[in-house]
Amino acid sequence: MKHKFSHFTCSLCGAEYEPEAVTYTCPKDGGNLNVILDYKAINAQYNTQNFMHLPEASLWRYLNVLPVSDPGNLGTPLRRVGWTPVYKPARLAQQLGLQRLWIKDESPNPTASFKDRASAIVVARAAEIGAEVIVAASTGNAGSALAGMAAASGTKAVIFAPKTAPPAKIAQLIGFGARVLLVDGNYDQAFDLSIEVTQALSWYNRNTGFNPFTAEGKKTAAFEIWEQVMCRLPADSKNLAVFIPVGDGNIISGIHKGFKDLMALGWMARMPRIIGVQSTGSAAIANAFQRGDEEIRAVRSTTLADSISVDLPRDGVRAVRAACETGGTYLTVPDEAILGAIAELGRVGIFAEPAASTAYAGLVKAVAEKIVEPDEPVLVLNTGSGLKDVNAVMRAVPTAPIIEPTLEAVIKELR
Amino acid sequence: MKHKFSHFTCSLCGAEYEPEAVTYTCPKDGGNLNVILDYKAINAQYNTQNFMHLPEASLWRYLNVLPVSDPGNLGTPLRRVGWTPVYKPARLAQQLGLQRLWIKDESPNPTASFKDRASAIVVARAAEIGAEVIVAASTGNAGSALAGMAAASGTKAVIFAPKTAPPAKIAQLIGFGARVLLVDGNYDQAFDLSIEVTQALSWYNRNTGFNPFTAEGKKTAAFEIWEQVMCRLPADSKNLAVFIPVGDGNIISGIHKGFKDLMALGWMARMPRIIGVQSTGSAAIANAFQRGDEEIRAVRSTTLADSISVDLPRDGVRAVRAACETGGTYLTVPDEAILGAIAELGRVGIFAEPAASTAYAGLVKAVAEKIVEPDEPVLVLNTGSGLKDVNAVMRAVPTAPIIEPTLEAVIKELR
Numbered sequence: 019m020k021h022k023f024s025h026f027t028c029s030l031c032g033a034e035y036e037p038e039a040v041t042y043t044c045p046k047d048g049g050n051l052n053v054i055l056d057y058k059a060i061n062a063q064y065n066t067q068n069f070m071h072l073p074e075a076s077l078w079r080y081l082n083v084l085p086v087s088d089p090g091n092l093g094t095p096l097r098r099v100g101w102t103p104v105y106k107p108a109r110l111a112q113q114l115g116l117q118r119l120w121i122k123d124e125s126p127n128p129t130a131s132f133k134d135r136a137s138a139i140v141v142a143r144a145a146e147i148g149a150e151v152i153v154a155a156s157t158g159n160a161g162s163a164l165a166g167m168a169a170a171s172g173t174k175a176v177i178f179a180p181k182t183a184p185p186a187k188i189a190q191l192i193g194f195g196a197r198v199l200l201v202d203g204n205y206d207q208a209f210d211l212s213i214e215v216t217q218a219l220s221w222y223n224r225n226t227g228f229n230p231f232t233a234e235g236k237k238t239a240a241f242e243i244w245e246q247v248m249c250r251l252p253a254d255s256k257n258l259a260v261f262i263p264v265g266d267g268n269i270i271s272g273i274h275k276g277f278k279d280l281m282a283l284g285w286m287a288r289m290p291r292i293i294g295v296q297s298t299g300s301a302a303i304a305n306a307f308q309r310g311d312e313e314i315r316a317v318r319s320t321t322l323a324d325s326i327s328v329d330l331p332r333d334g335v336r337a338v339r340a341a342c343e344t345g346g347t348y349l350t351v352p353d354e355a356i357l358g359a360i361a362e363l364g365r366v367g368i369f370a371e372p373a374a375s376t377a378y379a380g381l382v383k384a385v386a387e388k389i390v391e392p393d394e395p396v397l398v399l400n401t402g403s404g405l406k407d408v409n410a411v412m413r414a415v416p417t418a419p420i421i422e423p424t425l426e427a428v429i430k431e432l433r
Numbered sequence: 434m435k436h437k438f439s440h441f442t443c444s445l446c447g448a449e450y451e452p453e454a455v456t457y458t459c460p461k462d463g464g465n466l467n468v469i470l471d472y473k474a475i476n477a478q479y480n481t482q483n484f485m486h487l488p489e490a491s492l493w494r495y496l497n498v499l500p501v502s503d504p505g506n507l508g509t510p511l512r513r514v515g516w517t518p519v520y521k522p523a524r525l526a527q528q529l530g531l532q533r534l535w536i537k538d539e540s541p542n543p544t545a546s547f548k549d550r551a552s553a554i555v556v557a558r559a560a561e562i563g564a565e566v567i568v569a570a571s572t573g574n575a576g577s578a579l580a581g582m583a584a585a586s587g588t589k590a591v592i593f594a595p596k597t598a599p600p601a602k603i604a605q606l607i608g609f610g611a612r613v614l615l616v617d618g619n620y621d622q623a624f625d626l627s628i629e630v631t632q633a634l635s636w637y638n639r640n641t642g643f644n645p646f647t648a649e650g651k652k653t654a655a656f657e658i659w660e661q662v663m664c665r666l667p668a669d670s671k672n673l674a675v676f677i678p679v680g681d682g683n684i685i686s687g688i689h690k691g692f693k694d695l696m697a698l699g700w701m702a703r704m705p706r707i708i709g710v711q712s713t714g715s716a717a718i719a720n721a722f723q724r725g726d727e728e729i730r731a732v733r734s735t736t737l738a739d740s741i742s743v744d745l746p747r748d749g750v751r752a753v754r755a756a757c758e759t760g761g762t763y764l765t766v767p768d769e770a771i772l773g774a775i776a777e778l779g780r781v782g783i784f785a786e787p788a789a790s791t792a793y794a795g796l797v798k799a800v801a802e803k804i805v806e807p808d809e810p811v812l813v814l815n816t817g818s819g820l821k822d823v824n825a826v827m828r829a830v831p832t833a834p835i836i837e838p839t840l841e842a843v844i845k846e847l848r
Contacts, residue, residue, distance in 0.1 A: 096782070186824070188832075193819060199843060404608060411601075420596045420616075
């Protein structure tokens with residue numbers, strides 16, 4: 019088959035592999051693989067004006083710079099992933115003293131999180147290589163996104179989860195018709211089993227920090243940030259700072275990859291500053307960044323922001339580099355600040371889950387510590403809907419008063 | 434002030450009122466008011482080709498045929514309501530033996546339900562008439578939509594709820610910064626109190642079946658169905674049948690109003706057939722339709738589809754007419770069919786709450802009873818995200834098996 023990319027490179031040892039030579043991580047050292055496009059060939063055919071499928075209000079508008087072929091399935095939720103809105107919340111900007119603030123909201127995605135981007139590309143890749151079953155270990159947004167995108171495209175999905183996973187999350191996966199197997203063990207055992215089964219049954223594995231195509235889906239958010247925000251900045255503007263919540267490190271790596279693609283193509287003049295934000299209670303990548311090395315040491319994660327609660331991030335090295343190589347940084351914020359950010363975003367009509375509000379909490383801290391200046395343009399990535407974790411919202415807001423059903427009681431309460 | 438509509442008419446007695454003369458229902462008989470546009474003036478300026486603000490991928494593209502002025506608030510969630518996707522689920526169409534089936538999915542709306550359409554227009558109307566506080570009695574999608582849209586526009590929202598309302602739903606309202614007052618009483622007392630307070634404090638009331646502008650927001654879905662589906666039907670196609678879930682009757686009335694506007698403007702050749710679907714356990718409007726009258730008799734509602742669980746629908750008369758006047762009908766479906774429809778929709782990647790899946794359950798019944806023919810084009814309205822009621826999803830799907838963490842156990846289970 020003809021592949022739409024040139025080769026893979028290992029992010030650790032730099033080894034190069036032909037498209038057919040490997041499927042997941044580097045055979046030598048287990049490093050995450052980067053998918054390298056044929057930039058010269060793309061540049062010969064396209065430029066910034068003509069490479070987009072303009073009528074498609076989804077990530078598929080960028081098909082010409084994606085490493086997969088057109089996945090068909092027109093008129094299904096698979097074709098609706100991405101091209102998410104960018105808000106300009108004037109009241110928050112004013113509150114923070116920033117001249118230009120955007121929030122990119124991923125909740126309108128089909129399964130209400132950023133993860134649909136990765137699953138859409140993995141589903142397309144599975145079709146290309148003839149894989150009939152896609153498997154993952156996840157009970158969270160990644161599992162939901164795989165189940166939803168597989169359903170949309172009519173692909174079989176099998177999802178492994180520890181038997182202790184919350185029944186409500188499991189129900190969402192089954193609701194999309196995925197086959198869910200609850201493993202009598204912990205998450206790591208479910209993860210390992212998913213990989214063992216992948217090899218034994220020739221399934222295709224979507225696991226984050228393992229399958230190189232998840233980052234290729236996530237990079238599309240960088241293309242959108244570029245098209246929706248950066249291309250419209252005045253010429254004399256300072257460089258854009260992008261705040262991204264970080265758990266296993268694959269979102270920030272994917273977005274960095276998208277910007278790197280645009281630089282390699284010569285289509286983007288200046289690399290934005292990428293600022294990763296972790297919960298203080300789950301900060302393995304931020305710790306490595308602060309130490310100034312790339313060694314990701316496991317932590318015992320304790321944050322309530324479960325989508326970014328990770329003991330040993332599986333895409334940590336590239337995540338450290340995303341900040342290092344762009345003049346960015348890492349910040350950590352405590353759970354109270356994460357809950358506070360849910361309420362702040364809610365007050366301008368944006369409903370965020372804790373992992374998503376973490377990025378905004380990071381911005382609040384960055385402003386206080388003068389890590390961003392008032393005239394720096396800033397974009398915050400809101401990765402998932404508050405409906406994903408209503409319990410956290412309940413912890414973020416005060417309770418309502420109970421009153422007698424009379425006008426007097428109302429007036430008294432409002433005074 | 435200059436209003437963007439001509440007058441109100443009472444849906445019961447037909448009385449006409451100047452825009453300034455009334456605010457909510459008919460002073461004579463309490464009938465719901467229709468907002469009547471100046472069709473002649475619109476027609477003098479616009480036609481089907483030029484009336485849309487094309488760059489705006491939201492209901493605001495129809496500003497020229499809405500009874501409110503431009504609400505500003507560019508770059509906020511208020512400007513993102515509507516223009517929801519229409520799916521063409523080939524597998525479901527095949528299963529039902531239909532040649533053309535569309536599902537319009539309202540879950541990408543900012544608060545993940547159809548109700549954002551109504552709240553967006555009510556917020557715009559409030560700004561126009563100088564109302565500083567918008568009030569409603571609702572703990573469900575309408576309350577959430579009001580809270581979200583008010584937050585987006587910086588308007589104050591006060592929401593009354595019975596003190597027995599689920600804390601998770603209350604938290605969503607407070608999360609958007611709404612002032613929530615829990616009434617020591619039942620829902621009817623909360624509703625009545627909201628109206629008493631509206632009058633005493635000169636607030637603006639959003640209650641459904643009371644404020645005439647909610648239907649004006651909901652009508653925008655009809656415009657979209659027309660633009661996204663009807664305008665693309667081949668000339669020799671049969672008439673479109675539209676399946677709509679019905680609770681208090683305001684969605685079906687609003688959509689009917691949208692189609693009536695298009696007919697009055699001479700822009701639409703043929704009125705679609707409107708088919709209302711109620712839960713068997715909450716069928717006050719379907720009952721009236723089946724009896725052949727417009728008298729809405731209260732029921733004791735028992736359905737699990739809580740967004741359409743209504744004892745005495747407040748917009749029942751217009752809802753009966755929506756089916757009567759379009760050659761449509763009403764169907765009722767039991768809760769088991771509603772749950773079954775959640776699973777059916779999930780298998781093609783569409784995640785619906787029970788009220789939303791009710792319309793699809795109605796279509797399944799209509800096909801079985803030959804109320805729609807295989808060559809009739811059909812559109813089903815999916816009114817809200819399954820994330821709104823994950824408990825119902827848990828009831829709709831089987832549980833997952835628990836296995837040992839071994840390859841053998843996986844293979845055995847999948848056999």
